[in-house]
Amino acid sequence: MDKQEYIESGILELYVFGQLEEPEFSQITEMAKNDEDIRNEIISIEKAIINFSESVAPFLSSENYEKIRASLLIKHKITTDEKPKPSIGLYLGWAASILLMIGVGYQYVQLEDKKSKIETIETEKSKLQKSVTDLDLQNKNTEAALAIVRDNSNTVVAMEGQEVSPLSYSKVYWNKSTKAVHIDATGLPEPPEGMVYQVWALKLNPLTPTSIGLLDNFKGNTKRFFTVEKAEEAEAFGITLEPAGGSPSPTLGQLYTLGKA
Structure with a gap:
C-alpha cells in the first residue's frame, strides 16, 4: 500500500x-x-x-x-493545568452567533423604526382627513349661511344692544313663508360659564314672549350663525342671557339685543 x-x-x-x-x-x-x-x-x-x-x-x-x-x-511538555486551545471552528461559531444576534437586533430596530414611521404617517393621515372633513363642513356651513343672507324672501331684523350691553348687536333672518329663523350672533360677547343666550319671538301688545331656542355651543360655533325654532308670529325679536338650559320667561334685566320685525 x-x-x-x-x-x-x-x-x-x-x-x-x-x-x-x-x-x-x-x-x-x-x-x-x-x-x-x-x-x-x-x-x-x-x-x-x-x-x-x-x-x-x-x-x-x-x-x-x-x-x-x-x-x-x-x-510534549504540556502541564496538566494547561487547557487545550479552542479550535478555530469554535471561534467561528461564536462569531457567527454574535453576528446573527447583531443582525437580528438591527433588523428588529429597523422594523420598529418602520412601524413607528408607519404609525406616524397613519396619525398624520387621520389628522389630515379630519382637517379636510372639518374644512368641508365649514365650507358647507358657510355656503348655507350665505344662501340665507342672500335669500330675498328673508326678512332681516337688526337687533341693537340694550342697557346691559350697549355695544352688542345681532341679526335675525326670518322667512315669513317657511317661518324659519336664523340668528347672526357675531356681535354678542361670549356668555359666562353656566349661562346661555336665549332667543325670543315677541308680540308687543300685550307683550308676549315665546322662546324659539338657545344659542348652544357658542364657543364651538366660530361663525356665530345659528338656526333656531320656527316663529309663527312675531312683531319683534329679543335675545337674553339666561342660566344654562334656558328660562320659561325672559330675564329683562339681561336683555342683550332687541329689534322690531
Missing part, C-alpha cells in the same frame, strides 16, 4: 497506544525518523489524545489510557 493508505489504515493509532508487537513497533519508529509525513501524523494523533477524552480509544482501559496520556503530556 502507498503512504497515504498506510496512514489511513489505523496502524499509527495502534502505535501511539502501544498496541503493536515487535518488530512492527520498531519499524514504525524507524519510519517516523526518516519520513516527515509519518512523523507529523503520529504527533497529530498524540495531540488529539491529549485534547480529547478516553472515548477516542474504546479498546483501552481507563487506567491504560490515562498512563498513555500522561506520558504524552510529558513528551
Whole structure:
C-alpha cells in the first residue's frame, strides 16, 4: 500500500497506544525518523489524545489510557493545568452567533423604526382627513349661511344692544313663508360659564314672549350663525342671557339685543 493508505489504515493509532508487537513497533519508529509525513501524523494523533477524552480509544482501559496520556503530556511538555486551545471552528461559531444576534437586533430596530414611521404617517393621515372633513363642513356651513343672507324672501331684523350691553348687536333672518329663523350672533360677547343666550319671538301688545331656542355651543360655533325654532308670529325679536338650559320667561334685566320685525 502507498503512504497515504498506510496512514489511513489505523496502524499509527495502534502505535501511539502501544498496541503493536515487535518488530512492527520498531519499524514504525524507524519510519517516523526518516519520513516527515509519518512523523507529523503520529504527533497529530498524540495531540488529539491529549485534547480529547478516553472515548477516542474504546479498546483501552481507563487506567491504560490515562498512563498513555500522561506520558504524552510529558513528551510534549504540556502541564496538566494547561487547557487545550479552542479550535478555530469554535471561534467561528461564536462569531457567527454574535453576528446573527447583531443582525437580528438591527433588523428588529429597523422594523420598529418602520412601524413607528408607519404609525406616524397613519396619525398624520387621520389628522389630515379630519382637517379636510372639518374644512368641508365649514365650507358647507358657510355656503348655507350665505344662501340665507342672500335669500330675498328673508326678512332681516337688526337687533341693537340694550342697557346691559350697549355695544352688542345681532341679526335675525326670518322667512315669513317657511317661518324659519336664523340668528347672526357675531356681535354678542361670549356668555359666562353656566349661562346661555336665549332667543325670543315677541308680540308687543300685550307683550308676549315665546322662546324659539338657545344659542348652544357658542364657543364651538366660530361663525356665530345659528338656526333656531320656527316663529309663527312675531312683531319683534329679543335675545337674553339666561342660566344654562334656558328660562320659561325672559330675564329683562339681561336683555342683550332687541329689534322690531
